[in-house]
Amino acid sequence: MREQRQKNLSLHLPPDQAHVNRLKQLKQLAIPGVRSDEDDKAEVSLDHHDTADRATRWRQRLPVIVIALVAILGAITLRDFLTFESLRDNRAALIAFRDSHYLLTALAFVAAYIAIVAFSLPGATAATLTGGFLFGVFPGALFNIVAATIGAVAIFMAVRAGFGRAMSAKIDASDGRIKQITEAIRANEVPVLFSLRLMPVLPFFVMNVIPALIGVRLQVFAATTFFGIMPGGAIYTWVGAGLGEVFARDETPDLGIIFEPHIIGPLLGLAALSLLPVILKQFRRKEGQP
Numbered sequence: 001m002r003e004q005r006q007k008n009l010s011l012h013l014p015p016d017q018a019h020v021n022r023l024k025q026l027k028q029l030a031i032p033g034v035r036s037d038e039d040d041k042a043e044v045s046l047d048h049h050d051t052a053d054r055a056t057r058w059r060q061r062l063p064v065i066v067i068a069l070v071a072i073l074g075a076i077t078l079r080d081f082l083t084f085e086s087l088r089d090n091r092a093a094l095i096a097f098r099d100s101h102y103l104l105t106a107l108a109f110v111a112a113y114i115a116i117v118a119f120s121l122p123g124a125t126a127a128t129l130t131g132g133f134l135f136g137v138f139p140g141a142l143f144n145i146v147a148a149t150i151g152a153v154a155i156f157m158a159v160r161a162g163f164g165r166a167m168s169a170k171i172d173a174s175d176g177r178i179k180q181i182t183e184a185i186r187a188n189e190v191p192v193l194f195s196l197r198l199m200p201v202l203p204f205f206v207m208n209v210i211p212a213l214i215g216v217r218l219q220v221f222a223a224t225t226f227f228g229i230m231p232g233g234a235i236y237t238w239v240g241a242g243l244g245e246v247f248a249r250d251e252t253p254d255l256g257i258i259f260e261p262h263i264i265g266p267l268l269g270l271a272a273l274s275l276l277p278v279i280l281k282q283f284r285r286k287e288g289q290p
Contacts, residue, residue: 061162067119067155074121082116082123087130088247098134109134110147117151120205124148128233129253132240141230141237148233149226152208156221159212168215182214189220197228198271231270 131140
């Protein structure tokens with residue numbers, strides 16, 4: 001059973017990795033005390049491939065390492081700058097710059113928002129409010145949602161390149177509850193990810209990492225992220241668009257508005273509706289229907 005599982009797994013490996021696995025098998029089959037030229041060549045080739053494989057793994061993980069370092073530095077140095085208070089104190093300068101250089105302001109804002117999400121920096125909520133404050137509900141909501149999606153895709157791709165393929169292969173080769181849960185998510189990628197984006201029960205960063213580790217397809221991740229964060233993004237952008245009056249009254253915005261019954265209710269209903277295909281599929285499976 002173990003040999004058959006290893007054989008099946010090797011069918012999904014790239015040619016170089018399959019060759020390395022074959023060399024390891026030949027080394028294990030070698031007769032103790034008896035060496036040949038083929039054995040020496042196999043050992044040298046195996047050592048070469050191991051060194052190259054380690055270097056490749058480090059190169060693949062470099063983006064994740066950079067993201068982690070920038071996130072730590074950002075949490076230490078930027079937590080007091082990317083805040084609602086900073087927006088309030090600098091609102092006049094921001095509006096003046098926007099009026100003088102609208103396109104440049106829009107491009108700089110989108111780039112900054114992408115960096116905040118991609119590097120998991122503090123201030124995502126303040127950035128969303130800023131988008132509404134500077135650009136209104138539209139195109140502010142569009143800027144916010146597009147930038148957040150691009151940033152999420154960036155960290156998704158970095159994690160998938162660094163750890164995702166190896167983790168996915170380990171899950172596929174394993175048995176148990178984790179594999180069952182992973183296969184269930186893969187079988188229902190769109191409704192599950194879309195509902196989790198609609199109702200963010202998990203932190204945004206976690207929702208960018210987990211799909212990369214279990215082998216979710218890039219196009220599915222990008223689409224469910226874009227459409228799933230749209231309602232919440234539009235609501236917070238709308239709050240940001242009304243910050244002028246909030247500033248005039250010297251108040252703070254009500255960020256808990258998303259949990260008001262008339263807002264959270266439709267979101268819960270939409271999330272439940274998105275999971276309806278999964279529920280129906282499970283019901284039909286229990287009833288023995290195809």
